[in-house]
Amino acid sequence: SQQGEEDPQALSIQEGENATMNCSYKTSINNLQWYRQNSGRGLVHLILIRSNEREKHSGRLRVTLDTSKKSSSLLITASRAADTASYFCATDAWGAQKLVFGQGTRLTINP
Amino acid sequence: DVKVTQSSRYLVKRTGEKVFLECVQDMDHENMFWYRQDPGLGLRLIYFSYDVKMKEKGDIPEGYSVSREKKERFSLILESASTNQTSMYLCASSSRPLPYEQYFGPGTRLTVT
Numbered sequence: 001s002q003q004g005e006e007d008p009q010a011l012s013i014q015e016g017e018n019a020t021m022n023c024s025y026k027t028s029i030n031n032l033q034w035y036r037q038n039s040g041r042g043l044v045h046l047i048l049i050r051s052n053e054r055e056k057h058s059g060r061l062r063v064t065l066d067t068s069k070k071s072s073s074l075l076i077t078a079s080r081a082a083d084t085a086s087y088f089c090a091t092d093a094w095g096a097q098k099l100v101f102g103q104g105t106r107l108t109i110n111p
Numbered sequence: 112d113v114k115v116t117q118s119s120r121y122l123v124k125r126t127g128e129k130v131f132l133e134c135v136q137d138m139d140h141e142n143m144f145w146y147r148q149d150p151g152l153g154l155r156l157i158y159f160s161y162d163v164k165m166k167e168k169g170d171i172p173e174g175y176s177v178s179r180e181k182k183e184r185f186s187l188i189l190e191s192a193s194t195n196q197t198s199m200y201l202c203a204s205s206s207r208p209l210p211y212e213q214y215f216g217p218g219t220r221l222t223v224t
Contacts, residue, residue: 033212042115042201042215043154088153090213097161098144098169099213103153 005102006089012108019076021105023089030092032065034074037086079109115216117202123222130189132219134202141207143185145177148199160185192223
């Protein structure tokens with residue numbers, strides 16, 4: 001069963017614009033993570049936000065978490081062609097020793 | 112930098128063959144994981160391991176087994192490969208306990224014909 005679900009499934013924007021992706025999950029979590037995957041490669045960790053945090057920044061990335069709505073968003077500002085990739089959220093439910101990944105959002109940045 | 116390596120980037124096997132996928136990490140991580148990734152289904156956990164000789168079933172363990180004889184190495188075994196096991200296989204490792212980030216290998220694209 002999928003814990004995290006991303007929305008939209010695919011997103012195409014112009015270089016320089018901001019990109020926003022959303023993630024919803026079903027059960028209480030300890031933390032939520034976002035990963036990036038370039039085509040045909042492994043995943044790379046981007047950012048982690050704990051359940052007691054509401055917002056976190058890392059460079060051009062901003063993540064928000066709303067535990068009352070069981071949702072998170074990832075904002076990439078001033079997008080670049082190199083940001084073209086799939087983005088996944090992952091959650092670890094309390095008491096679980098594993099991450100559960102969503103199906104991902106495929107982001108395309110057009111030059 | 113943490114490095115997770117997988118034995119092959121691409122692999123083609125025949126139905127019924129026994130297949131070994133190897134994963135090695137160099138950061139002394141306790142936890143190691145095997146996922147498969149299919150279009151529209153995201154990443155699904157096959158097996159994971161907390162420690163040497165320890166293993167736990169993930170969400171889709173059927174048709175697979177694992178081996179962890181050394182801390183740095185985690186092997187995924189397809190006892191008798193079938194066409195529905197054609198997929199991208201990803202290995203990952205992390206420190207204990209969660210919620211530490213997972214470090215992924217580059218993946219092995221397995222085709223079973």
